[in-house]
Amino acid sequence: MTAPRLLDVAAAAGVSRATASRVLAGTPRNVDPDLARRVEEAARRLGYRTNHSARALRTGTTGTVGVVVPSLANPYFVQLADAIAQQVRAAGGQLVVSDAANSPTIEAEQIETLLGGRVDGLLVVPVSAAASGAAVRAAAKRAPVVLFDRWARGSGTVAVTLDNAAAMRLLLDHLDALGRHRIALVAADQASSSGAERLAAFTAARGADATTVLLPSFTTDAGRTAGRRIAERRAEVDAVVCGADVLAVGLVSTLQRSAVPVPGEIAVTGFDDTEMLELLDPPITSIRHPLADMAERALALLQGPAADRTEQVERFAPQLVVRASTDADAHA
Amino acid sequence: MTAPRLLDVAAAAGVSRATASRVLAGTPRNVDPDLARRVEEAARRLGYRTNHSARALRTGTTGTVGVVVPSLANPYFVQLADAIAQQVRAAGGQLVVSDAANSPTIEAEQIETLLGGRVDGLLVVPVSAAASGAAVRAAAKRAPVVLFDRWARGSGTVAVTLDNAAAMRLLLDHLDALGRHRIALVAADQASSSGAERLAAFTAARGADATTVLLPSFTTDAGRTAGRRIAERRAEVDAVVCGADVLAVGLVSTLQRSAVPVPGEIAVTGFDDTEMLELLDPPITSIRHPLADMAERALALLQGPAADRTEQVERFAPQLVVRASTDADAHA
DNA sequence: GAGCCGTGGGAGATCGATCTCCCACACTGT
DNA sequence: ACAGTGTGGGAGATCGATCTCCCACGGCTC
Secondary structure (H helix, E strand, C coil): CCCCCHHHHHHHHCCCHHHHHHHHHCCCCCCCHHHHHHHHHHHHHHCCCCCHHHHHHHHCCCCEEEEEECCCCCHHHHHHHHHHHHHHHHCCCEEEEEECCCCHHHHHHHHHHHCCCCCCEEEECCCCCCCCHHHHHHHHHHCCEEEECCCCCCCCCCEEEECHHHHHHHHHHHHHHCCCCCEEEEEECCCCHHHHHHHHHHHHHHCCCCCEEEECCCCHHHHHHHHHHHHHCHHHCCEEEECCHHHHHHHHHHHHHCCCCCCCCCEEECCCCCHHHHHCCCCCEEEECCHHHHHHHHHHHHHCCHHHHCCCEEEECCEEECCHHHCHHHCC | CCCCCHHHHHHHHCCCHHHHHHHHHCCCCCCCHHHHHHHHHHHHHHCCCCCHHHHHHHHCCCCEEEEEECCCCCHHHHHHHHHHHHHHHHCCCEEEEEECCCCHHHHHHHHHHHCCCCCCEEEECCCCCCCCHHHHHHHHHHCCEEEEECCCCCCCCCEEEECHHHHHHHHHHHHHHCCCCCEEEEEECCCCHHHHHHHHHHHHHHCCCCCEEEECCCCHHHHHHHHHHHHHCHHHCCEEEECCHHHHHHHHHHHHHCCCCCCCCCEEECCCCCHHHHHCCCCCEEEECCHHHHHHHHHHHHHCCHHHHCCCEEEECCEEECCHHHCHHHCC
8 A cells, every 4th residue: 555666667678767757757868679668558557646746855956946925915926926837837847836925934934944854945925124134145155046026135145136227217117108107106115126126217217206005015905005196196196106016006996986097097006917907997008027937937047057147137128008098088 | 163063962851862852842741841841941951943844744744735736927826825824824734835826737736745744744836727637636645735716626625715606696686786787707717717717607696698708817917908998898898797897907007097987887897805905096896715724724724534525516605805997976 | 717897685774762671770678 | 700681772673665876688789
């Protein structure tokens, strides 16, 4: 009743464990085709599965990549993890996803757990630009680590991110072209590099006295709070740029309940282009990340030489996706 | 530069590997407090981490539970995975989540991969009541497997699910009490046990000639298709029960664009009580699963004796969550 | 026909932590 | 003083797959 081992397969096929291993693991070594067939046949008949722990112990490699995201409650990170999973699976590996619950402490624990010999390398979307650096740096000394979508100061490793400044320019230019010039920013989570960069790019473009609403976290609830504040100041504003889709969702919902027409009176944009945006009324204009390209690059860096992982930030070009929330004809 | 091993810690502390292991793994054996301190001190100083593969190989246990869900694109399954993760983590374990991409074939592969010695037990939310059974049965012979949220025929193992019939009765009674009697069902994915049970319960209550819209899958896009069909038949209907929240979201969005007031003309209910429902306008009435209780029970079955895992279905009581989409005063 | 070489296959070591003995030593009671 | 008892600690075996040798054998050259 116990699981069959390689030894059992070898015995059934009348060969040694070494030969059975060569056949089943595909070691680069010629084996008599007839013996190979016998081994494969025996393995199938016995229902043999190679023991992952034993192989990992011997080879020192697990074929698994880990990714730690700030929170799976944010659908953007689900999409992000999925994009990575597809790349990993295409390369014959497996992906393990961990949730840091938006806490640098839990993030450090998750990194610690995964590095206990469970993964060959780690992608991290750091919770905080300041507070995540130390744990990442420590991890990067023990295994390949690449930051994804966000960077962290003092991480000691490379980051594959979006060009947030370019993205902000795309949004502002789009709104300006529509004749919307009184633009407010709803920004959240300045502790993260993406939150901070988006805020900085907005301020750089519109000046420090432009209307901004700062919120602690990227959640829909924060978006609703922002909605109330913007509704109060509706006279000063004809467009709102949100630092994340989840914010835009909460914002639009609250504006509509406050009888502020979107986009009639106020145009709204999101950030991240999560799938849910198309389903809202109105669908929301947003910024799309080239996640597949970013994932491919991040995995290449992870598996490549350590010398390519010096602390620096690689930025990928964003893409503007226009939807009804910034309709050209709606401006009063 | 190579990672420190237990041997190194033992040497640094001046004890044998056995003693070091007893201290660090917490084996039930008294060790001189002074030695224990020396070992822990040495481990900390060297930055020792126990090698997961080696421990797993020796003990035959990984401390990891796997869960295979139909699709992480459906936020309900993200919530479900999260509820399980919390329970697992509280018990000191780790959870690995796999996505079956709504395909029984991929589902079988994921199960196969996870069972290669990576997990101690597996929770599966089967894609299909008919097509998932075989793979689950095979898996259940090799490791503890418990079905979650859905069951599969011929699985050979226990399932922890919601009482879908009771949930449907809660919804129908609620709508009846509001004076809505011309109720339509939007059902999807009859291949899954939950889809089939919800449809069956509706038909049992309202008769086979009640309005039903059948869709292939639980997606928002399917919900929009349903919205168009319902809008065409608006004269025959004053309430729509959706078999999943994602359907309700797409449906409401489409009804509103077709100028059908919700809940003014048509009340709408969802199913699963995902978090996004509160953010819509109107927020949607739904059915809440007692996920924490279900997860706790499922894990207890997973770790308990195999005799408790005979093929049967355990059902948990649903809870009705009333929101504005079935507002009592809105009925024309 | 003797020595070489290339090729396929097997015996045994190995990865690192844990577990099973078994031993040494101190302490107790008679 | 000695046998009995209990307690802490160490040597070596073990988990299962892979890797490193090394051997056997058939074909080759000269």
